[in-house]
Amino acid sequence: MRIEISDLRFETIIGVLDFERQEEQEIVVDLKIDYRYREGNFLDYAQIAQEVQEHLRSRRYELLEEALLGLESLLTARHPDIQRLECRITKPHILPHARVSVTREWTRG
Template sequence: MTIHVEDLKFQCIIGILDFERIKKQDVIVNLTINYNYENGFINYADIVQIVKENMTKSEFFLIEDALNSLNLKLIKEYNSINNIKIKITKPSILPDCKVSVGNHYKSQS
């Protein structure tokens, strides 16, 4: 089975620039989770909550660190996950474009 979470938008502290450490900014998270349904379903509402809580509480400096943290948190929480594709976008950081960083993770189990 595959869960798709598209355009999850919320605000958090993320970034290395001085002003990014002071004021929350919009982020958009997209993720695709492939998992073994035979071990039970994964509630997508719980996935959304984990993503939002992890990012708002951690106040990451780098998007790359946020990606790795989300992957580890989700893999630890749900051992039926086979792989995860995550993309985090900062839509307002540059005036003429959106910037994103993404990665595809495969479970080690």
């Protein structure tokens, strides 16, 4: 099975520039999660969305790359049925005429 969470928007501290460390900025998170579904055993997409927001808000990463690695560790540890994970974090307002994104893909063993 696959869960897709698209366009999860919230504000957090993320970045290396001085103003990014002082003021929250909007980010957008997109997830594609392939997992082993068995009757009665499913992934709660609302819970995952909440975990992502709480993690990124509390950690205040400097680099998007570090944030993606942190999300991978968090989600695969809490949800061992995840077989494949694709995660993208976008900063929609960091450049005046472009959206900046970093993507990470992970596959179990």
